[in-house]
Amino acid sequence: MTPIRKVIKENKSNNIPIWIMRQAGRYLPEFREIRKKNPDFIKLCLDSTISTEITLQPIRRYGFDAAIIFSDILMIPYGMGQKVEFKKDFGPQLGALNINDILKINEETFVKKLSPIYELIKNLKNNKDLNNRDIIGFVGAPWTLLVYMINKISPKNGLNNLFFKDEDLIEKILIVLDKFIKLHIKNQIKAGATVIQIFDSWAGLLSKDLERFIYKPTISLVEYVKSLNVPVVCFPRQIINYVDFCNVVNPDMISIDYNINPKYLLNKINIPIQGGLDPKVLLTNKENLKKETIKYLELFKNHPYVFNLGHGILPETNTDMVEELVNIVRSYK
Numbered sequence: 001m002t003p004i005r006k007v008i009k010e011n012k013s014n015n016i017p018i019w020i021m022r023q024a025g026r027y028l029p030e031f032r033e034i035r036k037k038n039p040d041f042i043k044l045c046l047d048s049t050i051s052t053e054i055t056l057q058p059i060r061r062y063g064f065d066a067a068i069i070f071s072d073i074l075m076i077p078y079g080m081g082q083k084v085e086f087k088k089d090f091g092p093q094l095g096a097l098n099i100n101d102i103l104k105i106n107e108e109t110f111v112k113k114l115s116p117i118y119e120l121i122k123n124l125k126n127n128k129d130l131n132n133r134d135i136i137g138f139v140g141a142p143w144t145l146l147v148y149m150i151n152k153i154s155p156k157n158g159l160n161n162l163f164f165k166d167e168d169l170i171e172k173i174l175i176v177l178d179k180f181i182k183l184h185i186k187n188q189i190k191a192g193a194t195v196i197q198i199f200d201s202w203a204g205l206l207s208k209d210l211e212r213f214i215y216k217p218t219i220s221l222v223e224y225v226k227s228l229n230v231p232v233v234c235f236p237r238q239i240i241n242y243v244d245f246c247n248v249v250n251p252d253m254i255s256i257d258y259n260i261n262p263k264y265l266l267n268k269i270n271i272p273i274q275g276g277l278d279p280k281v282l283l284t285n286k287e288n289l290k291k292e293t294i295k296y297l298e299l300f301k302n303h304p305y306v307f308n309l310g311h312g313i314l315p316e317t318n319t320d321m322v323e324e325l326v327n328i329v330r331s332y333k
């Protein structure tokens with residue numbers, strides 16, 4: 001059995017698996033090399049030969065226990081026909097949202113547009129370097145995708161008051177997102193994904209209406225993935241109450257950010273846990289890295305746990321520090 005499935009199915013914590021969010025990305029010189037020659041990020045994601053290579057880069061370098069596919073959560077709005085661009089030193093920029101056009105997109109068109117992502121997964125499945133590793137497919141949660149689709153840019157400075165003004169639009173988007181997210185999940189699993197992770201990176205923006213925007217739409221996806229017999233991991237970053245989220249949504253594993261006190265959570269829930277370490281720790285020194293990493297390893301000694309960070313690795317991270325991190329986790333007994 002693959003390492004992450006094992007943690008989830010057997011509910012055991014010996015040999016803690018490790019992978020890191022954004023492991024295929026800008027902190028790797030070999031990624032930056034490819035990126036330089038490929039200025040269009042969406043095109044890069046849709047070239048299955050190159051995206052396969054990028055997915056494998058961190059596996060070759062560090063031997064992580066899981067390969068997360070090189071893609072992006074915004075490939076779903078792209079597949080639905082909204083323009084998506086990634087601007088240097090700015091992040092994503094989405095185009096005008098025309099709900100009538102989106103409602104006209106049929107499933108076949110969507111799958112065809114995103115088919116290189118499924119090809120990438122098939123390539124991984126047939127790749128010997130991957131051995132018995134997990135292949136993590138992923139989607140953005142409906143709330144986070146809704147945020148990008150309406151706000152058009154990262155909401156890191158908060159959401160504008162006008163965000164919620166068009167009730168009817170929001171309702172229509174949530175319904176159509178449920179359909180296309182499920183379609184994307186189904187096709188990733190059909191191609192060979194062994195785990196699905198749902199990224200709700202902006203869950204922390206909400207202090208009310210969680211039922212409508214987070215619980216209800218996420219439960220729909222979690223139940224869908226479970227019905228396909230594949231484990232599902234949720235990352236509701238900075239959500240106001242992780243305990244409530246776990247009790248209500250009941251994913252197979254919860255991925256935590258670095259603001260939640262892991263000890264507190266450990267005593268309150270009994271599903272497997274992933275992640276937690278602040279990616280900024282990798283910018284300090286080896287001694288501090290060891291101290292902070294051991295904290296998580298000790299704490300989760302008797303709880304099913306997958307080592308990961310509390311958010312994506314920062315582009316300025318030194319590759320030696322990642323190697324050190326892997327050594328610390330692997331040599332921990």
Ligand code: CP3
Pocket residue numbers: 020021022023024025026035041068069070071072073074086088090091092138154199201312
């Ligand atoms: O290694 C991996 O984790 C796999 C690939 C992956 C990417 N994006 C590649 C990427 C994954 C899992 C994602 C998820 C993603 N994308 C999320 C959820 C996780 C999170 O970080 O909160 C979100 C919110 C996005 C949207 C997105 N994509 C943003 C905000 C940005 C720009 C800023 C940033 O964080 O990098 C991207 C671009 C992006 N996606 C890059 C990569 C490697 C950088 C592209 C570049 O080279 O310029």
